[in-house]
Amino acid sequence: MSKVIIDAWVSDLTFPGYMDRWHKLAAEFEEAHPEYEVKIKGIDFFGGPQEIFQAISEGRGPAIAEYYSYMTQAARDTRNPDGSPRYVPVERAIGGRDEILGEPVVIGDILPGVKECYTCDGYLTSLPSIATQVVFCANTTLLDAAGVTELPRTWDGVEAACAAVVGRPGGPSHGITWANHGYFFQEAIAVQGGLLTNNDNGRTGRATTIDLTTDELMAWVTWWRRLHRAGHYLYTGKIPDWEGNFRVFAEQQVAMRITSSNDINYMVEAAKSGGFDLDVARFPYNGDTHYVGNALTGTSLWLADGLDEATRDGALAFLQFTHNPSNAAERHRANSFVPITQASFDLLEAEGWFDRYPYHRVASDQLATYPGRAGADAPAAPPVLAALFGDFAGAQDVMTRAMADVLNHGADPLARFAEATIEAQRLLDDYNTESLTTGARSPSSLRVEYFRDAEAYSGADLENVVQLDR
Numbered sequence: 001m002s003k004v005i006i007d008a009w010v011s012d013l014t015f016p017g018y019m020d021r022w023h024k025l026a027a028e029f030e031e032a033h034p035e036y037e038v039k040i041k042g043i044d045f046f047g048g049p050q051e052i053f054q055a056i057s058e059g060r061g062p063a064i065a066e067y068y069s070y071m072t073q074a075a076r077d078t079r080n081p082d083g084s085p086r087y088v089p090v091e092r093a094i095g096g097r098d099e100i101l102g103e104p105v106v107i108g109d110i111l112p113g114v115k116e117c118y119t120c121d122g123y124l125t126s127l128p129s130i131a132t133q134v135v136f137c138a139n140t141t142l143l144d145a146a147g148v149t150e151l152p153r154t155w156d157g158v159e160a161a162c163a164a165v166v167g168r169p170g171g172p173s174h175g176i177t178w179a180n181h182g183y184f185f186q187e188a189i190a191v192q193g194g195l196l197t198n199n200d201n202g203r204t205g206r207a208t209t210i211d212l213t214t215d216e217l218m219a220w221v222t223w224w225r226r227l228h229r230a231g232h233y234l235y236t237g238k239i240p241d242w243e244g245n246f247r248v249f250a251e252q253q254v255a256m257r258i259t260s261s262n263d264i265n266y267m268v269e270a271a272k273s274g275g276f277d278l279d280v281a282r283f284p285y286n287g288d289t290h291y292v293g294n295a296l297t298g299t300s301l302w303l304a305d306g307l308d309e310a311t312r313d314g315a316l317a318f319l320q321f322t323h324n325p326s327n328a329a330e331r332h333r334a335n336s337f338v339p340i341t342q343a344s345f346d347l348l349e350a351e352g353w354f355d356r357y358p359y360h361r362v363a364s365d366q367l368a369t370y371p372g373r374a375g376a377d378a379p380a381a382p383p384v385l386a387a388l389f390g391d392f393a394g395a396q397d398v399m400t401r402a403m404a405d406v407l408n409h410g411a412d413p414l415a416r417f418a419e420a421t422i423e424a425q426r427l428l429d430d431y432n433t434e435s436l437t438t439g440a441r442s443p444s445s446l447r448v449e450y451f452r453d454a455e456a457y458s459g460a461d462l463e464n465v466v467q468l469d470r
Contacts, residue, residue, distance in 0.1 A: 280362045389428060
């Protein structure tokens with residue numbers, strides 16, 4: 001009897017052992033469900049969406065496809081050659097079932113903030129596979145020596161800590177660094193309750209306008225420029241240069257770094273290698289406003305529509321299996337991604353993981369609680385204000401180039417970002433025109449990132465830094 005084939009194309013993030021874990025999951029699922037064969041294909045993180053789109057346009061493509069969160073609108077707009085939508089919302093395909101082929105359905109247990117990020121038109125569109133948050137890392141050895149005994153919680157607090165550290169004889173040359181990447185623009189806007197596009201960031205209707213001169217975005221840009229002009233922020237000069245700003249932190253040229261939660265393992269090892277103490281906290285917020293919400297990035301798994309029943313249910317069962325508590329917890333241990341489900345978080349907590357490694361719970365806490373906002377009138381958790389619009393990467397490129405001009409060439413922030421708004425609006429208009437008329441898609445609008453580091457520091461590409469020992 002021939003087996004039912006499930007083709008799953010997933011992003012190869014190049015972390016050590018990353019694809020090995022995917023193949024292990026497929027083998028374990030096949031052992032439990034011998035009537036199925038899961039064919040895992042690792043696709044390039046940056047070019048994968050173009051590969052998927054090309055395959056679909058040729059009448060083929062996988063049953064399960066993984067997209068970066070910036071590509072959510074592109075995935076929603078993807079069509080088969082006959083014009084029908086390529087993907088069906090995962091929640092609709094599950095149809096209210098509690099289990100599929102014996103695999104418990106997990107979508108009801110997904111952390112609210114993560115689930116909300118991938119929910120459109122009342123349905124969970126795709127199953128979140130990776131979630132990351134922006135976090136704040138500090139060399140507490142340097143901070144303590146400068147008399148800074150508590151990690152700053154606000155932008156003003158960061159500025160004061162920078163002044164204390166840099167002003168100390170023998171201290172680092174600068175106080176803080178972070179990559180010139182759109183993710184940090186998003187988080188800075190979200191914590192102030194701002195939006196990038198109309199229609200509630202594209203959540204209550206298709207995004208048709210974008211504004212890069214909002215009060216929230218300009219507050220971030222002007223604060224960033226002030227830190228840079230004061231000699232507190234170290235700009236490595238590249239876009240985005242994750243590798244460069246990691247290295248200056250590891251070499252203790254700065255005392256603080258804003259980064260992604262999936263960097264935590266690397267930051268811990270850098271502290272061990274450098275002989276300094278590390279602490280991790282939530283992203284600092286603008287003290288002139290309340291802490292309102294968060295941005296979230298990551299990847300999610302999309303289900304092709306029109307599959308025969310056996311293939312559809314096998315694919316759905318495999319999705320639930322990959323997210324059972326044990327597998328979701330292991331994904332967090334391996335790469336410090338946010339545990340996707342409450343059950344996986346509870347499993348990690350019960351085994352003492354967060355007691356041993358408290359810096360790993362920061363990203364989850366950031367999704368679950370407000371800083372200093374308790375009481376009956378406070379919502380249960382900060383909302384995830386993740387934008388949903390076409391050519392997201394193009395807009396990020398526009399923002400980061402504008403910021404580079406502000407930092408490197410002294411461009412006026414408001415004037416430069418007004419120019420950037422015009423450029424980003426043109427990209428959004430072009431995307432919407434293509435998607436709503438011919439259905440064609442330019443390769444540029446399927447890019448996850450426009451700029452890539454000359455030396456990407458993901459996984460084995462980073463020398464002398466290894467993952468946290470297990």
